[in-house]
Structure formats: structure tokens, C-alpha cells
Amino acid sequence: xxxxSVLICDEVDPILNKILQDNGLKISYEPExxxxxxxxxxxxxxxVIVRSRTTITKEMIDKADNCKIIARVGVGLDNVDQEAAKxxxxxxxxxxxxxxxxxxxxxxxxxxxxxxxxxxxxRGIRNEQWLKKELKxxxxxxxxxxxxxxxxxxxxxxxxxxxxxxxxxxxxxxxxDEEFSKEVGLMKAxxxxxxxxxxxxxxxVPLLDSTYHLLDAxxxxxxxxxxxxxxxxxxGVVDEDALYDALKNGTLGGAALDVFEKEPAIxxxxxxxxxxxxxxxxxxxxxxxxxxxxxxIAEKIVQILRG
Ligand code: NAD
Numbered sequence: 001x002x003x004x005s006v007l008i009c010d011e012v013d014p015i016l017n018k019i020l021q022d023n024g025l026k027i028s029y030e031p032e033x034x035x036x037x038x039x040x041x042x043x044x045x046x047x048v049i050v051r052s053r054t055t056i057t058k059e060m061i062d063k064a065d066n067c068k069i070i071a072r073v074g075v076g077l078d079n080v081d082q083e084a085a086k087x088x089x090x091x092x093x094x095x096x097x098x099x100x101x102x103x104x105x106x107x108x109x110x111x112x113x114x115x116x117x118x119x120x121x122x123r124g125i126r127n128e129q130w131l132k133k134e135l136k137x138x139x140x141x142x143x144x145x146x147x148x149x150x151x152x153x154x155x156x157x158x159x160x161x162x163x164x165x166x167x168x169x170x171x172x173x174x175x176x177d178e179e180f181s182k183e184v185g186l187m188k189a190x191x192x193x194x195x196x197x198x199x200x201x202x203x204x205v206p207l208l209d210s211t212y213h214l215l216d217a218x219x220x221x222x223x224x225x226x227x228x229x230x231x232x233x234x235x236g237v238v239d240e241d242a243l244y245d246a247l248k249n250g251t252l253g254g255a256a257l258d259v260f261e262k263e264p265a266i267x268x269x270x271x272x273x274x275x276x277x278x279x280x281x282x283x284x285x286x287x288x289x290x291x292x293x294x295x296x297i298a299e300k301i302v303q304i305l306r307g
């Protein structure tokens with residue numbers, strides 16, 4: 001066994017603690033720990049584990065003199081200062097496998113819900129309104145789905161949507177997987193062409209300087225008036241103020257957001273609009289995704305310690 005000490009800063013699937021403990025690691029499980037408390041004690045630990053609640057800052061890393069690994073039980077690494085970690089020779093690891101199917105299935109559900117306005121129908125009944133006439137929907141079959149970013153999640157979504165007979169348009173900054181392209185009959189396009197042609201646009205890029213406000217007012221203005229945007233990537237990728245204006249003015253058809261520029265997004269003005277569906281960053285929030293990610297992280301840590 002190993003004798004490294006591990007600080008777990010967020011709620012994670014218990015399988016992670018179990019595998020690490022079985023390997024002799026000493027675990028401090030502190031899912032409610034504050035940034036101040038992390039600063040105080042981070043120097044005692046060899047491994048620091050987070051999900052999405054905690055942000056590991058440069059200030060914390062500067063104090064993490066005994067740290068070898070920072071692990072993110074999930075995909076996006078935008079809550080870890082990777083440059084600071086690199087400068088201190090700390091390995092940063094994540095688990096891309098966990099969220100792939102969970103997020104893709106959420107997007108499918110959000111698209112179906114946008115097409116049939118199920119959330120609005122539900123709100124109606126709760127407010128004693130029978131909106132049958134107002135809720136004449138559309139179908140996904142035959143519609144054009146533009147996928148921006150064809151990594152793990154984007155490709156999984158493409159396969160699921162193809163099974164519903166949607167036409168798939170794809171854009172990425174790297175060459176797109178040929179096998180996937182063939183399988184779904186992918187139409188490759190540049191971003192402008194994709195935005196002009198798609199009935200649904202789903203975003204699956206990481207949040208980087210180059211993807212900040214990738215969808216801004218100008219880009220949105222080139223889209224169909226009936227088009228719907230689904231964002232389950234990171235809030236910063238879509239300009240939320242521009243999205244609000246476009247939806248309010250009817251220059252866009254609808255949107256479904258799982259991620260926001262500021263989270264928790266309680267009080268967002270987007271909640272005023274009926275053609276919007278809002279979910280509280282639940283993309284990877286399934287039993288299966290969490291346990292898969294925890295297993296992957298545990299295995300990666302054990303492998304690294306073995307050398
Ligand atoms: P991935 O790394 O497998 O794929 C991302 C793809 O985006 C890559 O192919 C990359 O080349 C492409 N890309 C990068 N910059 C681009 C640009 N400017 N234009 C077009 N394509 C670009 O990542 P993934 O696992 O598919 O995750 C995608 C996103 O989903 C990430 O932002 C991640 O943080 C987010 N995510 C959200 C949740 C959630 O709970 N909602 C869960 C998991 C992941």
C-alpha cells in the first residue's frame with residue numbers, strides 16, 4: 001500500500017474513498033471545506049481532489065508544498081489553476097469518460113423538451129392553464145443539429161441524435177474522427193455555415209480564452225429565427241446578455257442552459273422568458289457518471305503512485 005494523504009474537498013462517490021483506502025491512502029473527506037480552510041491545511045496533503053464546488057487557486061497551489069496530484073472528478077479543468085500547478089510540478093488529472101453519456105442524454109432531453117415545450121406545459125397546469133393550443137410543437141426528425149466541438153460529448157450526442165433521424169452538422173478546430181463522421185453522415189462545416197443552417201445548436205467546447213463568448217450577439221444574429229441553442233459546456237462560452245436579447249426580441253427561437261456565466265444562476269433574467277429551459281448544472285449529475293468518474297480517478301491515482 002501507499003501512505004500518501006488525500007484531501008477530498010467536494011462530495012464524491014464513496015467508491016473513490018474506498019479504492020484509495022484499500023490502497024493504504026489516508027483520506028480526509030471534507031465536502032464542505034471552505035477556501036480559507038483549504039489554504040490553512042493544503043500543505044499537509046500529497047493529493048487534492050475536487051469536483052466542481054471547489055476552485056483550486058494559484059494562492060492555494062503556492063502553499064501546496066507536498067502536493068503531487070490534483071484530481072478533478074469530472075471533465076472541465078477550468079476550476080484548477082493549471083499553470084500554477086505545472087510550475088510547481090503537480091500533476092493535474094481529470095476523468096473525461098464519466099460525463100460523456102450523461103451530458104449527451106441531457107442534451108437530447110433538452111432538445112425534445114424545447115421541441116414540445118414540456119416545461120411550459122407543466123408550468124401551465126400548475127398555474128391552472130391548459131395550454132394545448134399554444135403548445136403546437138415540432139419534431140426532431142429531419143431537423144439539422146449543429147454540434148460545436150466534437151470531442152467525447154459532442155460525438156456521443158451526434159450518435160444519439162442520428163438515431164432520431166436528425167441531420168448532423170459538425171464544427172471543431174481539430175480534424176473530426178472519420179469513423180464517427182461516416183457513422184452519422186456528418187456534414188462538416190465552418191462555424192458560420194453551421195450557425196446559419198442549424199435548427200438546433202449544441203455547444204461542447206471547453207472554456208478557454210479562444211472560446212469565451214464564442215456565441216456572441218453577432219454570431220446569434222446569423223442564426224435562423226426559429227433556431228434553438230443548447231449549452232451544457234460552460235456558461236462563459238455563450239454571451240448570456242446577447243442570448244437574452246435575441247430570445248426576447250424573437251430573433252432566436254429558444255434556448256436550454258445547464259451552465260451559466262455566474263453559478264448558482266438564481267435570479268437570472270433568462271427565467272423571465274417562456275422559451276428557455278434552465279437546469280442547475282446537472283450534466284454529469286447521474287449515479288452512473290459519478291461512479292464512473294470516481295473509479296477512473298481512483299485508478300489513475302493508484303497508477304501514478306505506482307510510477
Ligand atoms: P473534449 O475535450 O472531449 O471535447 C472538446 C472538443 O472541443 C475538442 O474536440 C476540441 O478540439 C473542441 N474545441 C476546442 N476549442 C474549440 C473551438 N474554438 N471551436 C470548436 N471546437 C473547439 O470535452 P468533452 O468531454 O466533450 O466536454 C465538452 C465540454 O462539456 C467541456 O466544456 C466540459 O467542461 C463540459 N462539461 C459539462 C458538464 C456539465 O455538467 N454540464 C459535464 C461534463 C463536461
